Amino acid sequence: MVAEEGRKLYLKIDATDRMKQLMTEYYIDAKGAEGTDRPICWITSGGPVEFLIAMDVIPIYPENHGAMCGASKMGVQLAEVAEGLGFSGDLCSYARLDIGSAITHGGPIGGLPRPDFLLCCNNICGTVQKWYEELARYFEVPMFLMDTPFIHKTTYEHATEYVRKQCLELVAFLEEQTGREFSLERFAEVAMLSVEGIELWKEVLKTAEHRPSPLTCFDAFIHMALIVTLRGTPEVVEYYRLLKGEMEKRIENGISAVPEEKHRLIWDNIPIWFEMRNLGQLFARNNTCLVADTYTTAWAIDIKIDDPLTSMADAYTGIYLNISIDLMFEKLLALIERFSADGVVMHSNRSCKPYSLGQYDLARMVTERTGKPVLMIEADMTDSRAYSEAQVRDRVEAFIESFP
Amino acid sequence: MSVDVLSRLQDLTGDPYSYARAWKGRTGGKVMGFYCHYAPEEIIHAAGALPVRITGENRVISDSGAHLQSYCCSLARTGLDMALGGDLDVLDGTVFVHTCDTMQRLSDIWRLDAGFDAHFDVVLPGRMEGDSSREYLYQELGSFRDRTGEYLGPVDDEALKRSIGIHNRNRVLLEEMYRLRRQDPGVLPSDEVLMVVAASAIMDKEEHNALLEELLGTLETRLSGGGPPPQSSLCKGEEKEEKIRLFGIGSVMDQWEFLRMVEDAGGTIVDDDFCTGHRCAGAVAPEGPDPIESITARIWDGALCPCKHAMSRDRAGYLLERITGSGAKGVLFFQFKFCEPHAFDYPHVKKALDEHGIPSLHLEIEQGSVSIPRLRTRVEALLETMRGA
Numbered sequence: 001m002v003a004e005e006g007r008k009l010y011l012k013i014d015a016t017d018r019m020k021q022l023m024t025e026y027y028i029d030a031k032g033a034e035g036t037d038r039p040i041c042w043i044t045s046g047g048p049v050e051f052l053i054a055m056d057v058i059p060i061y062p063e064n065h066g067a068m069c070g071a072s073k074m075g076v077q078l079a080e081v082a083e084g085l086g087f088s089g090d091l092c093s094y095a096r097l098d099i100g101s102a103i104t105h106g107g108p109i110g111g112l113p114r115p116d117f118l119l120c121c122n123n124i125c126g127t128v129q130k131w132y133e134e135l136a137r138y139f140e141v142p143m144f145l146m147d148t149p150f151i152h153k154t155t156y157e158h159a160t161e162y163v164r165k166q167c168l169e170l171v172a173f174l175e176e177q178t179g180r181e182f183s184l185e186r187f188a189e190v191a192m193l194s195v196e197g198i199e200l201w202k203e204v205l206k207t208a209e210h211r212p213s214p215l216t217c218f219d220a221f222i223h224m225a226l227i228v229t230l231r232g233t234p235e236v237v238e239y240y241r242l243l244k245g246e247m248e249k250r251i252e253n254g255i256s257a258v259p260e261e262k263h264r265l266i267w268d269n270i271p272i273w274f275e276m277r278n279l280g281q282l283f284a285r286n287n288t289c290l291v292a293d294t295y296t297t298a299w300a301i302d303i304k305i306d307d308p309l310t311s312m313a314d315a316y317t318g319i320y321l322n323i324s325i326d327l328m329f330e331k332l333l334a335l336i337e338r339f340s341a342d343g344v345v346m347h348s349n350r351s352c353k354p355y356s357l358g359q360y361d362l363a364r365m366v367t368e369r370t371g372k373p374v375l376m377i378e379a380d381m382t383d384s385r386a387y388s389e390a391q392v393r394d395r396v397e398a399f400i401e402s403f404p
Numbered sequence: 405m406s407v408d409v410l411s412r413l414q415d416l417t418g419d420p421y422s423y424a425r426a427w428k429g430r431t432g433g434k435v436m437g438f439y440c441h442y443a444p445e446e447i448i449h450a451a452g453a454l455p456v457r458i459t460g461e462n463r464v465i466s467d468s469g470a471h472l473q474s475y476c477c478s479l480a481r482t483g484l485d486m487a488l489g490g491d492l493d494v495l496d497g498t499v500f501v502h503t504c505d506t507m508q509r510l511s512d513i514w515r516l517d518a519g520f521d522a523h524f525d526v527v528l529p530g531r532m533e534g535d536s537s538r539e540y541l542y543q544e545l546g547s548f549r550d551r552t553g554e555y556l557g558p559v560d561d562e563a564l565k566r567s568i569g570i571h572n573r574n575r576v577l578l579e580e581m582y583r584l585r586r587q588d589p590g591v592l593p594s595d596e597v598l599m600v601v602a603a604s605a606i607m608d609k610e611e612h613n614a615l616l617e618e619l620l621g622t623l624e625t626r627l628s629g630g631g632p633p634p635q636s637s638l639c640k641g642e643e644k645e646e647k648i649r650l651f652g653i654g655s656v657m658d659q660w661e662f663l664r665m666v667e668d669a670g671g672t673i674v675d676d677d678f679c680t681g682h683r684c685a686g687a688v689a690p691e692g693p694d695p696i697e698s699i700t701a702r703i704w705d706g707a708l709c710p711c712k713h714a715m716s717r718d719r720a721g722y723l724l725e726r727i728t729g730s731g732a733k734g735v736l737f738f739q740f741k742f743c744e745p746h747a748f749d750y751p752h753v754k755k756a757l758d759e760h761g762i763p764s765l766h767l768e769i770e771q772g773s774v775s776i777p778r779l780r781t782r783v784e785a786l787l788e789t790m791r792g793a
């Protein structure tokens with residue numbers, strides 16, 4: 001069953017170098033801006049970054065940085081700094097390590113540049129609301145909370161109106177913070193680039209519908225960095241065009257991400273950053289490709305050019321983590337069908353309650369409706385202290401073995 | 405006289421849903437459960453239903469383990485377990501209010517699995533400052549009134565105003581109880597204070613108002629030196645030694661045995677910010693022509709839960725003021741394990757306390773595995789240092 005090491009288990013994507021270059025430039029530029037008159041704003045991953053780009057504000061994503069710290073296995077040491085200050089070890093590990101890094105300037109890039117202000121959107125969780133409050137106190141900078149009412153069954157007109165109004169408040173906030181004037185034309189331009197980037201990102205992910213798939217979700221986890229951090233810029237558009245081209249070429253040449261793809265699975269939840277490489281190889285060795293995930297698709301939002309404000313309000317309110325379990329199920333079901341998956345792997349992530357609570361129900365719903373099995377892995381996205389590699393390996397192998 | 409009131413309340417909190425069952429049998433009305441003190445009880449009441457609070461309980465989890473991971477707070481886990489196990493059968497439906505990530509997901513799971521007739525979500529704003537948030541809150545309450553109306557029957561303005569009056573009265577009376585206690589904590593031990601508040605969330609408010617009035621009368625007589633000393637079964641001992649005044653911070657406080665232990669060890673929680681405590685008292689809904697506006701104002705101006713965001717209302721500053729005002733000399737953090745909103749605020753509040761030389765103790769508990777002897781050692785240590793100081 002286990003693939004011979006005839007071909008390398010992991011096939012490098014050539015575009016990766018370009019992405020690394022763009023991300024390095026981005027961080028160097030951002031760090032260089034610290035202390036100059038170029039404003040820096042820390043923003044949550046689900047936040048409406050288009051407003052910042054349109055105002056020439058440098059966006060910084062502590063969550064992206066958290067993922068980097070996790071992948072470089074520095075998450076625990078930074079989290080422990082925050083725990084030493086009284087932050088519970090049960091809090092979201094992104095928040096813990098970010099607070100630790102803010103204080104010590106620790107992490108793979110020596111910490112993030114100091115923010116001039118903060119933009120927090122609670123469409124991903126209530127955690128960020130509390131985390132950013134702490135950042136606002138620590139850095140003594142203003143914070144704007146974009147409050148996106150959770151969708152249990154339907155969206156109500158008054159909720160959309162509320163978020164739309166907040167978009168205008170955000171504009172006023174940014175004008176005040178930067179002393180610059182907001183330009184609707186510039187914003188429309190950015191929104192257009194954002195849409196273009198998002199469309200290309202969707203197309204990149206879509207190439208995995210092909211059997212065998214040219215990419216795995218582990219690739220997507222790495223290559224999503226730009227759509228999260230810099231959407232709305234021309235570089236992102238250019239980059240995803242490159243990546244898409246490479247994936248299409250792979251399909252043409254019959255090259256698959258996993259040497260011998262026999263089984264196709266969907267991943268649910270944030271990656272286990274410190275274990276990505278091992279997990280990727282584990283699945284590949286067992287001829288299994290994780291063809292799609294619920295995480296990277298979360299950035300595939302819909303913005304309409306004709307009314308960017310209203311459609312942005314709807315798009316940011318309707319993202320995956322801001323909808324009920326039954327609505328999530330519909331999306332998960334669509335992924336399973338679209339990518340012809342044989343089952344689902346769920347990362348029960350003790351850091352992330354909005355993502356993880358409800359997974360047991362989701363798993364049951366998947367199996368009831370499709371007959372397909374679900375594997376539950378208990379872990380944390382960056383805190384490796386409670387992780388058991390051997391146990392996960394055994395469970396993954398047993399799970400894959402159960403496929404015909 | 406008050407002995408009767410107190411033993412009555414004690415029975416109630418010991419078996420919280422028997423009251424609802426009897427009420428239902430008597431009136432034929434509907435019973436609606438809710439978790440959070442932000443729930444607009446007035447609207448439920450005005451529709452002729454009985455709002456009954458769910459706060460989990462000390463129990464070993466069985467059924468809810470298949471729905472909620474172990475890293476979820478016990479409030480959600482034990483509450484769901486009660487629902488799945490049939491202990492909440494008296495409920496016709498449940499109202500969930502948007503607070504934290506856990507409650508948000510619990511609402512989904514509850515709606516999908518618990519099998520009650522009706523389910524409502526009141527998606528309160530996360531931000532509690534700024535005109536647009538207030539306007540949204542108003543709209544959402546109005547929407548809730550319409551949506552519940554379809555199930556419970558329409559709620560007209562007059563009925564709602566009447567309910568607001570009854571609920572305001574309840575808050576004023578509870579506030580008065582807290583005031584008397586601050587004057588002399590010996591007048592009623594903290595476990596009984598919190599039981600009185602807990603009872604108000606599970607019984608008909610008018611009936612509770614009557615009990616409260618009776619209780620307050622007795623407390624006042626005691627304070628003015630008349631009448632016998634407190635004699636409830638729980639308030640044992642007539643020793644006159646002054647208890648050390650503490651302030652309690654946390655969400656749900658339903659650990660009566662713990663509170664008795666604190667009293668027994670020589671401390672008393674003279675005031676608190678529990679959402680099953682002082683947060684249920686005080687802020688009344690200003691009565692006016694538009695009842696939804698009245699409720700909006702009450703929620704907007706009332707005590708702020710750590711789940712809500714308002715940079716203009718610093719929590720540490722607010723708590724410091726409350727602590728000083730209560731005469732408390734120390735603080736007990738009594739928090740649920742895995743509760744993010746409270747855990748995030750803790751270092752900030754703790755730092756402010758340290759800066760003001762206010763000693764504190766941080767306790768993290770899970771319903772169902774509260775070890776009184778272990779907690780006692782820690783509480784005694786705190787009281788010991790306070791006595792030394």
Ligand code: SF4
Pocket residue numbers: 063092093094095124125126127128270321351352353354355
């Ligand atoms: S991991 Fe989850 S809890 Fe943490 S910031 Fe992200 S969405 Fe929020």
Ligand code: SF4
Pocket residue numbers: 477478479480503504505506507655656711740742743744745746
């Ligand atoms: S606020 Fe805390 S205790 Fe209350 S439900 Fe949420 S996590 Fe649990």
